Amino acid sequence: xxxxxxxxxxxxxxxxxxxxxxxxxxxxxxxxxxxxxxxxxxxxxxxxxxxxxxxxxxxxxxxxxxxxxxxxxxxxxxxxxxxxxxxxxxxxxxx
Numbered sequence: 001x002x003x004x005x006x007x008x009x010x011x012x013x014x015x016x017x018x019x020x021x022x023x024x025x026x027x028x029x030x031x032x033x034x035x036x037x038x039x040x041x042x043x044x045x046x047x048x049x050x051x052x053x054x055x056x057x058x059x060x061x062x063x064x065x066x067x068x069x070x071x072x073x074x075x076x077x078x079x080x081x082x083x084x085x086x087x088x089x090x091x092x093x094x095x
Contacts, residue, residue, distance in 0.1 A: 002020070003022060009033075018049070047068065
């Protein structure tokens with residue numbers, strides 16, 4: 001079962017936002033305890049998990065660093081990405 005961590009749990013090396021596959025019994029226990037929520041298999045994006053605006057970029061079909069950098073002139077046209085976030089995205093992906 002794929003799950004996304006809502007918050008970290010002592011004894012596990014995962015943090016909020018991490019999406020992992022685990023056995024169903026463990027996953028259900030962590031769901032009941034409020035540490036994770038059921039998730040879909042992660043996308044095939046190479047964008048960093050902590051990239052500002054990542055979800056909005058993926059929703060618009062920009063899955064790779066190359067695609068985002070090639071679209072840098074129109075990033076602010078994407079709902080949820082303003083000028084400041086656009087600049088951050090470009091700086092992070094240009095490193």
